[in-house]
Amino acid sequence: MATSSPTSDQIYDRQIRLWGASAQARLLSATVHVLHVSGSLSELSKNLVLAGVSVVLVEVSPAPVTRGDVAANLLLRAGDEGAPSAAALCRDRLLPMNLSGSVSLASHATLAGYIDSLPGAAPSVVAASGLGFGGLAELAEALPAGTSLVVADSLGPCALSLHFLRDPAGEPGRFKYTPDDVNGKEQGEEEEEFPGVGEVLAIEDYAELKGRWGPVSPIFVAWACLHSHPSYPSFPPTFDFPSHARSFLSSRSLPPDFLGGGAELAAMFACHGSPPPPAASAVFGGVLGQEVIKAISGKGKPAGNVLTYDAVTGQCGESRVPPKNK
Amino acid sequence: MSSSYSYYNSLAPSISSVRVLVVGAGGIGCELLKNLSKSGFRRVEVIDLDTIDVSNLNRQFLFRQRHVGQPKCAVACEAARAMSPYAGTPPEPEPPHNVGFYVAHHGNVKDNGRFGRGFFQRFDVVLNALDNVDARRHVNRLCISAELPLIEAGTTGYLGQAQVIMPKVTECYECTAKPTQKVYPICTIRSTPSMPVHCIVWAKELYKLMFGDATASMLFEETDKEKSEEVSTFMEPVVAKRLSTGGDAKVEDIVAYTAAALTALYTTEVQKQIDMDRYKTSAKVPVALDVAALMKNAAVDKPAPSSLEGGEKKVWSNEESTKELLTVVHEMYASPPSEIFTGAIEFDKDSDIAMRFVTAASNLRASIFSIDTSSYYTAKGIAGNIIPAIATTNAIVAGQEVLELLKILKEGKDQIKTVC
Numbered sequence: 001m002a003t004s005s006p007t008s009d010q011i012y013d014r015q016i017r018l019w020g021a022s023a024q025a026r027l028l029s030a031t032v033h034v035l036h037v038s039g040s041l042s043e044l045s046k047n048l049v050l051a052g053v054s055v056v057l058v059e060v061s062p063a064p065v066t067r068g069d070v071a072a073n074l075l076l077r078a079g080d081e082g083a084p085s086a087a088a089l090c091r092d093r094l095l096p097m098n099l100s101g102s103v104s105l106a107s108h109a110t111l112a113g114y115i116d117s118l119p120g121a122a123p124s125v126v127a128a129s130g131l132g133f134g135g136l137a138e139l140a141e142a143l144p145a146g147t148s149l150v151v152a153d154s155l156g157p158c159a160l161s162l163h164f165l166r167d168p169a170g171e172p173g174r175f176k177y178t179p180d181d182v183n184g185k186e187q188g189e190e191e192e193e194f195p196g197v198g199e200v201l202a203i204e205d206y207a208e209l210k211g212r213w214g215p216v217s218p219i220f221v222a223w224a225c226l227h228s229h230p231s232y233p234s235f236p237p238t239f240d241f242p243s244h245a246r247s248f249l250s251s252r253s254l255p256p257d258f259l260g261g262g263a264e265l266a267a268m269f270a271c272h273g274s275p276p277p278p279a280a281s282a283v284f285g286g287v288l289g290q291e292v293i294k295a296i297s298g299k300g301k302p303a304g305n306v307l308t309y310d311a312v313t314g315q316c317g318e319s320r321v322p323p324k325n326k
Numbered sequence: 327m328s329s330s331y332s333y334y335n336s337l338a339p340s341i342s343s344v345r346v347l348v349v350g351a352g353g354i355g356c357e358l359l360k361n362l363s364k365s366g367f368r369r370v371e372v373i374d375l376d377t378i379d380v381s382n383l384n385r386q387f388l389f390r391q392r393h394v395g396q397p398k399c400a401v402a403c404e405a406a407r408a409m410s411p412y413a414g415t416p417p418e419p420e421p422p423h424n425v426g427f428y429v430a431h432h433g434n435v436k437d438n439g440r441f442g443r444g445f446f447q448r449f450d451v452v453l454n455a456l457d458n459v460d461a462r463r464h465v466n467r468l469c470i471s472a473e474l475p476l477i478e479a480g481t482t483g484y485l486g487q488a489q490v491i492m493p494k495v496t497e498c499y500e501c502t503a504k505p506t507q508k509v510y511p512i513c514t515i516r517s518t519p520s521m522p523v524h525c526i527v528w529a530k531e532l533y534k535l536m537f538g539d540a541t542a543s544m545l546f547e548e549t550d551k552e553k554s555e556e557v558s559t560f561m562e563p564v565v566a567k568r569l570s571t572g573g574d575a576k577v578e579d580i581v582a583y584t585a586a587a588l589t590a591l592y593t594t595e596v597q598k599q600i601d602m603d604r605y606k607t608s609a610k611v612p613v614a615l616d617v618a619a620l621m622k623n624a625a626v627d628k629p630a631p632s633s634l635e636g637g638e639k640k641v642w643s644n645e646e647s648t649k650e651l652l653t654v655v656h657e658m659y660a661s662p663p664s665e666i667f668t669g670a671i672e673f674d675k676d677s678d679i680a681m682r683f684v685t686a687a688s689n690l691r692a693s694i695f696s697i698d699t700s701s702y703y704t705a706k707g708i709a710g711n712i713i714p715a716i717a718t719t720n721a722i723v724a725g726q727e728v729l730e731l732l733k734i735l736k737e738g739k740d741q742i743k744t745v746c
Contacts, residue, residue: 282725
């Protein structure tokens with residue numbers, strides 16, 4: 001019984017045998033928006049496309065491709081420098097990997113322009129990188145009810161993601177899932193509450209929250225320190241990061257040396273905007289890929305709502321920031 | 327944490343000069359080559375014996391549909407060269423080791439003639455991306471012999487691990503026992519199956535008995551006339567009466583052969599065992615099939631459309647399974663593959679005809695012993711020992727392999743770890 005071109009079941013056979021046909025069907029009908037495809041989000045895009053998910057690469061005010069862009073992005077190559085749009089090149093290279101669904105590009109002059117387009121698009125998940133607290137809050141406010149948000153950023157060899165999963169049926173703050181089979185037996189549905197984006201961004205006393213969400217991750221604190229500043233991502237040349245960091249730590253009820261001394265803080269800030277090691281992006285992009293697949297398929301327990309990763313030590317951290325009412 | 331930030335800055339010279347051997351260009355291998363290439367590794371060679379299959383495309387992202395059938399290592403190396411920062415100015419191999427810029431070696435790493443100790447000694451480090459214990463053991467021993475660091479990795483579904491093996495520093499791959507593949511007792515397969523997998527193993531052996539090297543089949547018996555009463559009743563109709571393989575078998579002969587074989591396998595031999603009280607103490611006594619009745623409903627005068635037309639997830643009835651066996655035998659003798667002349671046919675899970683045979687034959691056997699029958703899809707997974715695989719686990723593990731390689735370059739032995 002010969003077929004001229006492979007069927008969807010043939011292509012996705014090895015993953016269907018893992019998460020089942022109904023989960024695969026949900027993946028094939030889902031669309032994920034990737035806002036600023038770079039670093040671990042370039043890896044995430046590749047992982048989703050391979051699984052059969054449709055991906056829209058969203059670019060805001062595109063700038064010519066730089067050497068740093070090429071180093072940070074699995075889909076860009078030497079010779080791409082100067083091209084007008086990194087996302088367009090990424091789309092062209094993702095397309096052949098996607099044997100069902102689509103890979104497309106959405107270009108906007110401003111973040112507000114993208115946000116205005118969201119209600120009409122209603123993606124399953126938005127994965128975003130490179131946004132400050134202000135942009136994140138605006139984005140979260142505009143998300144359609146059933147759309148989950150995954151925020152992913154890197155700082156040198158360290159990476160962080162925040163997960164705000166929503167039930168596709170739109171019940172606010174709740175996410176239903178089926179845990180993985182145990183000994184071949186299907187498990188019953190469970191539910192988890194996720195905090196709002198605004199709630200996490202507005203946390204002021206990290207030390208007080210420590211008892212409820214686990215150890216406070218220095219990676220999270222470093223990320224918040226940078227992304228909460230109004231100048232993020234374009235800091236002025238005279239920006240005094242060590243001073244800002246100490247002030248930030250004080251405002252969050254953390255000791256002034258929580259992130260290390262002046263030289264360490266300077267090294268940390270120097271990594272801001274630098275391309276992460278490709279292998280680190282690969283690891284974290286793999287983790288993100290699996291979490292987004294869980295968000296779409298509803299199969300498998302989500303791994304926390306704050307994930308951190310240090311590629312040097314190989315340590316992963318998982319925290320669950322509880323919703324405000326918990 | 328903040329001490330991480332300057333960690334990688336000093337590694338660039340080491341990265342561009344270190345000589346890396348990658349063994350395997352499949353799921354982990356594609357991710358590994360991408361990571362090595364993007365990280366700036368220049369002197370890399372790859373060994374892999376496999377060719378690209380459609381079922382690889384969900385995760386082995388360096389391959390496209392047009393590459394199906396081509397060697398994995400060649401296609402993967404071409405892609406790795408294209409994404410390298412050195413794509414425009416590929417480096418020349420440097421003597422004395424002459425390790426090239428993503429060079430492919432299509433072959434079996436266990437071929438000592440090509441990939442012996444001398445070959446391995448051209449490299450500074452070996453990265454595994456294999457899918458079987460046997461090859462891993464082989465590479466492990468070569469690396470110990472050549473005193474090479476080895477970074478071993480593997481994945482199964484959602485699980486994966488990366489392990490650094492440093493000669494004289496860490497344990498090696500074989501220091502801890504590895505699980506071996508399940509082997510079922512012959513008597514279970516031949517006489518007392520209780521699970522679908524027993525019937526599927528039996529069907530694979532029948533496939534060999536009917537079309538391959540019969541003497542290599544678990545079901546084969548010497549037909550010594552002095553012990554004729556102990557010989558299974560199916561040996562003569564299945565093996566001794568095999569049809570001509572010249573492509574000139576007549577339809578009526580095919581039907582007669584199949585009818586006689588199936589009758590012996592599913593009626594006569596089963597009833598003989600029951601009459602010998604073999605199942606006297608069994609919870610459930612098997613019930614022989616009425617093959618004559620099943621054959622009556624099959625399209626006996628010509629090959630019929632495959633039952634697979636109903637979809638891979640459908641579980642065939644006994645009538646459908648019987649019809650399928652007849653159709654397969656028709657196809658095998660109407661257009662015999664060249665290997666059938668030499669008895670060299672082996673079961674291949676990717677062979678549609680072989681899987682249809684195994685599904686049908688195992689289901690008929692399962693129904694005799696009141697065992698659940700399987701769809702083509704399920705039978706293929708069991709018969710082919712198919713391991714579920716996804717892109718994300720491979721990406722994580724391959725990323726971790728390269729990060730551990732960077733630690734080796736940094737000479738941070740205290741940073742080496744096994745990640746699970």
